[in-house]
Amino acid sequence: MAYDTIKLKSPALDRSVIRRIEEQCILRSGEDMASGEVLYELFAGELLGSWDSRISVIPKYEDWIINKNGRPELVPTEPYLLIEGSVHKITCGHNVYGGPTNFLQACRDFVALVSELLNTDLPHADVWTVHRVDVALVYRLPKPACKEFFDGVQLLSFPRRKKGAAKYDMAVYFAGKTTTVKFYHKGTEFQVHERSRLRGYFTNLFIHLYGADDPQNRDRVQRKIDALQRLADSRLRAEVEIHSDKLQYDFEKNPRVDELSDAYLQGVYDREIEKLLREGKQAMNTVRESRAVLTRLKNVYGDSTGARLYGFWSSMVTLGDEVTRDQFAKTVFYRNRKLLEEAGVSWRNSDVVVIANDSILPADFSPVRTDRRLCFQPARNRSEFSVSRETMRLAA
Numbered sequence: 001m002a003y004d005t006i007k008l009k010s011p012a013l014d015r016s017v018i019r020r021i022e023e024q025c026i027l028r029s030g031e032d033m034a035s036g037e038v039l040y041e042l043f044a045g046e047l048l049g050s051w052d053s054r055i056s057v058i059p060k061y062e063d064w065i066i067n068k069n070g071r072p073e074l075v076p077t078e079p080y081l082l083i084e085g086s087v088h089k090i091t092c093g094h095n096v097y098g099g100p101t102n103f104l105q106a107c108r109d110f111v112a113l114v115s116e117l118l119n120t121d122l123p124h125a126d127v128w129t130v131h132r133v134d135v136a137l138v139y140r141l142p143k144p145a146c147k148e149f150f151d152g153v154q155l156l157s158f159p160r161r162k163k164g165a166a167k168y169d170m171a172v173y174f175a176g177k178t179t180t181v182k183f184y185h186k187g188t189e190f191q192v193h194e195r196s197r198l199r200g201y202f203t204n205l206f207i208h209l210y211g212a213d214d215p216q217n218r219d220r221v222q223r224k225i226d227a228l229q230r231l232a233d234s235r236l237r238a239e240v241e242i243h244s245d246k247l248q249y250d251f252e253k254n255p256r257v258d259e260l261s262d263a264y265l266q267g268v269y270d271r272e273i274e275k276l277l278r279e280g281k282q283a284m285n286t287v288r289e290s291r292a293v294l295t296r297l298k299n300v301y302g303d304s305t306g307a308r309l310y311g312f313w314s315s316m317v318t319l320g321d322e323v324t325r326d327q328f329a330k331t332v333f334y335r336n337r338k339l340l341e342e343a344g345v346s347w348r349n350s351d352v353v354v355i356a357n358d359s360i361l362p363a364d365f366s367p368v369r370t371d372r373r374l375c376f377q378p379a380r381n382r383s384e385f386s387v388s389r390e391t392m393r394l395a396a
Contacts, residue, residue: 001266001369001376002099003106004088004239007132008257011123012078018059021081021118055085057114081122083114084132093201094194096186096232097375099136103265107257126258130247133260135269136239138186138375139367146170146185146236148361152346153183161276168192178246179272183367187233195225235375238367240269266369273368290314293345300343309343312336316347 060080067073087106088099090113100106104126111125141149150170153163161174161181168191171184202224206217242265247254250264293313298306315324316337325333340347365371 001262001269002088002095002101002136002138003103003265004095004099004134004136005084005086005132005241006107006110006130006134007082007084007244008107008111008125008128009131009254010081010083010128012080013123015079017120018061018079018081020120021057022059055083055090055114055117057118058082082131083110085110086134088136094190094198094228095136095237096190096194096228096235097138101262103133103260103262104258126256128257129254130257130260131244131254133242133265134239135242135265136237137269137367137369139236139238139365139371139373140234140375141236141362141365141373142360143185143187143233145361145365146187149236149365150183150185152361174276178243178249179268180241180243181272181276182237182239182241184237185233186235186237187229189237190229190232195229198228199225236367238273240272242268270369277366296343296345297340301339309336309339313340313345313347316340 058081060082061076062074063077063080064072065075086095087110088095090110091100091106092098100109107128107130108125111122111128115122147170150172153172161176164173164175165171166173166184166189168188169185170188171182173180173182199221202221203217206214206220210217210220244254246268247260251259294306294310297309297313300306301309312324312328315327319327328336362373365373
């Protein structure tokens with residue numbers, strides 16, 4: 001288990017400290033190569049998404065409180081600082097593998113880094129309060145198996161959580177008030193968001209290591225990017241974004257950094273994933289076997305409509321989606337397919353043996369910490385990429 005995006009709120013700060021921060025954090029770039037792979041920016045604004053590699057630094061002079069009527073109200077307060085960023089990308093430069101597993105130490109390193117970059121003494125991380133934590137697990141699955149996993153998710157209905165899709169294939173999220181659960185194929189996300197950013201980073205790194213005139217630098221950059229892409233292509237990533245409301249509900253306040261344990265965060269991940277998977281089944285397992293499908297459809301839609309949908313299901317199983325679509329009117333095809341989904345009926349991996357429908361996704365896979373495909377080994381960084389920040393400062 002690793003931590004990704006973390007959002008922290010400082011104690012009240014002196015106004016002179018806030019003014020000093022405001023003068024320099026509108027937009028500031030920085031590089032830290034202690035691990036060999038880090039690139040980030042400080043800026044005063046909200047992060048674009050979980051894939052954003054920047055660090056958000058926002059000075060604030062007002063906060064929400066509960067007024068006497070029991071409603072939240074925005075009122076002036078002593079100035080404080082909100083910082084947010086991916087501690088995984090700060091540590092590794094990417095979130096394909098590795099990542100911090102000790103929450104307390106990750107927060108301490110995060111606050112210390114922001115303090116150093118702003119050249120400002122900030123309070124110790126232990127007394128900051130926590131307002132968001134992303135807990136992530138990564139599973140080793142080939143890309144076709146990841147595709148089948150997302151095909152299966154699309155068949156399920158989640159009445160308590162609205163299912164949303166990302167801007168790229170093989171990604172889905174379930175937003176809630178207290179938590180958001182996300183699944184995505186890391187290779188696709190890496191292709192969309194990470195390749196161009198890391199290309200610039202590795203170009204600068206190899207120029208520093210080997211000189212600007214080394215003709216092999218371009219090949220080195222391409223090999224490194226391709227290696228990360230290959231690794232990402234075989235990874236399914238599951239994240240639970242723990243919101244401020246969840247922390248307030250469990251602790252009756254936003255807890256301090258030193259009050260939040262790894263065991264608590266692991267427990268939240270386990271419970272949210274389990275609840276989502278159980279809810280998707282709707283107390284009724286998805287059926288694939290021929291007899292069970294016929295029984296389910298008749299029970300849900302009656303004998304006549306159930307028998308008709310069973311014929312449609314048989315066509316989907318034996319002929320596939322594309323051929324079946326050609327055999328029906330467009331409106332009929334999508335209406336029937338929707339009825340199958342709502343009844344919890346799957347036409348994939350059924351007991352009707354068709355070679356083209358053989359499953360690549362392991363039948364026992366589940367995105368929980370006990371799954372044997374969970375990636376948990378520590379990351380290994382090559383020594384030649386261990387360039388300190390002080391060395392880079394001197395080189396510049």
